[in-house]
Amino acid sequence: MAERICAVLLWTVSRDSGREGDLRTYRRALDLLWDSQADEKSDRAEAAELRGVIEGLEELSRGDESVGAAAYARQAAVGLHTGLGLIVAQNPSAAIQSSSVARNFAFRLGRRTGTDDLLTREDEAQAADVALLSGAGDGDEASAAADRLRRVSAGIGGDYLAVAMAEYGDEADEPRVGRDQGQDRDECRQDPDPEPVPVPVGTVGRLLAGEGAGRYVLVERLPGEAGESGGYLIQTALDPALEKNSVGEWVEDPRTVRSHFEERGWVVEWGTGG
Numbered sequence: 583m584a585e586r587i588c589a590v591l592l593w594t595v596s597r598d599s600g601r602e603g604d605l606r607t608y609r610r611a612l613d614l615l616w617d618s619q620a621d622e623k624s625d626r627a628e629a630a631e632l633r634g635v636i637e638g639l640e641e642l643s644r645g646d647e648s649v650g651a652a653a654y655a656r657q658a659a660v661g662l663h664t665g666l667g668l669i670v671a672q673n674p675s676a677a678i679q680s681s682s683v684a685r686n687f688a689f690r691l692g693r694r695t696g697t698d699d700l701l702t703r704e705d706e707a708q709a710a711d712v713a714l715l716s717g718a719g720d721g722d723e724a725s726a727a728a729d730r731l732r733r734v735s736a737g738i739g740g741d742y743l744a745v746a747m748a749e750y751g752d753e754a755d756e757p758r759v760g761r762d763q764g765q766d767r768d769e770c771r772q773d774p775d776p777e778p779v780p781v782p783v784g785t786v787g788r789l790l791a792g793e794g795a796g797r798y799v800l801v802e803r804l805p806g807e808a809g810e811s812g813g814y815l816i817q818t819a820l821d822p823a824l825e826k827n828s829v830g831e832w833v834e835d836p837r838t839v840r841s842h843f844e845e846r847g848w849v850v851e852w853g854t855g856g
Contacts, residue, residue, distance in 0.1 A: 584615050584658075584665045584680070585735035586707065587687045589743040591641070591658035594651045604639050607632065608662065615665050616732055629669040636663050642790070651750035657687050660790055660849055667851050679851060681708055691742065695749045700742065707738055781839050783814070786822050788854040792847030798822045799850060801839060804832075814839050822854065 591608060595601050611632045617625060636642060641652070641659035648656045661683035668677055685704055692700030714727055783803050789795045797818045804812035813834050820826040833839055843850070 584612060584662050584684075585732055586704070586739040586742060587654075587658040587661055587684055588612055589736075589739035590651065590691075590746045591655040591662070593743055593747070594655035595641075598640075601640075607635050607639065608659070611636065611662050611666055614669065615662075616728055626670050629666040633663055633666045633670065636666075651746055654687065654691055654746060656791075657683060657690070661687065663790065664851055667854070671853060679849075683849070684708070688742070691745060695745050697745050700745070703738065703741075707735065710734070781836070781843060782852050785852050786824070786854065787850040787852040788822075789818070789848055790851055791849040794818055794846070796820075798824060798854070799848070800824055816842055 588608065592605060595605050595608065611629075614625065614629055614632065636659060639659070641648070641656040642663065644652075644656065661680055664679045664683060668680070685701060685708075688700040688704035692698055711731060714731055781801055783801050786798055786800045789797050789799055797820060799816065799818045802815045802817070804815055813832050814836070815830050815832055816839065817824055817828060817830040819828040831842070833842055
């Protein structure tokens with residue numbers, strides 16, 4: 583998934599002089615995601631280090647003010663960061679989040695550029711990913727399947743890049759941050775999947791983007807009377823134990839939980855409670 587959306591990220595970064603080191607970081611992160619042995623301790627340590635570096639790079643540190651191609655580059659960086667989290671924590675929720683980020687990338691880019699089939703292509707590609715990898719064995723067979731998958735993904739990523747370049751190829755002298763291009767910013771600041779992944783209940787996550795990025799979040803279902811739900815408490819804090827500067831808000835049902843997340847543009851890496 584990261585291979586498909588990262589072509590726009592690499593292209594955008596390459597247009598900025600002096601960011602050769604950032605390009606190397608993103609490329610190394612992408613290579614690590616494809617490493618079939620990336621569950622080893624040394625690889626997990628490198629993935630954790632790369633995640634920290636990426637958090638300090640322009641795409642994530644700039645926040646939701648990115649516009650134009652930079653807005654999509656930022657979303658791709660979030661996807662790359664989330665994918666590395668799968669290596670670090672071996673947590674399946676990271677795979678779900680990576681899928682959601684890639685689908686949102688395709689949906690938003692397609693809507694912005696009038697290329698209506700991008701989300702359909704991404705869905706088809708993800709289904710093909712699962713089919714290919716689940717049918718592969720171990721060792722050389724798994725490595726060959728991964729190589730084939732990367733080539734196919736790179737081809738689709740090239741198509742995504744062509745769409746982005748057609749839309750944003752002449753923006754080199756335009757501001758990458760600003761209030762006058764709100765449409766592009768709004769396209770990528772939220773994570774409103776067309777079919778939203780249910781928000782996990784009872785799992786601590788870290789806000790990667792949106793209002794209060796960097797804080798931790800937990801959704802809890804509250805007990806009600808006579809078997810009825812008492813609603814949900816959405817709690818955020820500065821630490822994964824939810825003790826520092828903790829703020830809570832009650833909402834009624836799962837639909838309003840999702841709305842709460844979408845309205846704040848939250849992109850969450852779940853299972854990071856330490």
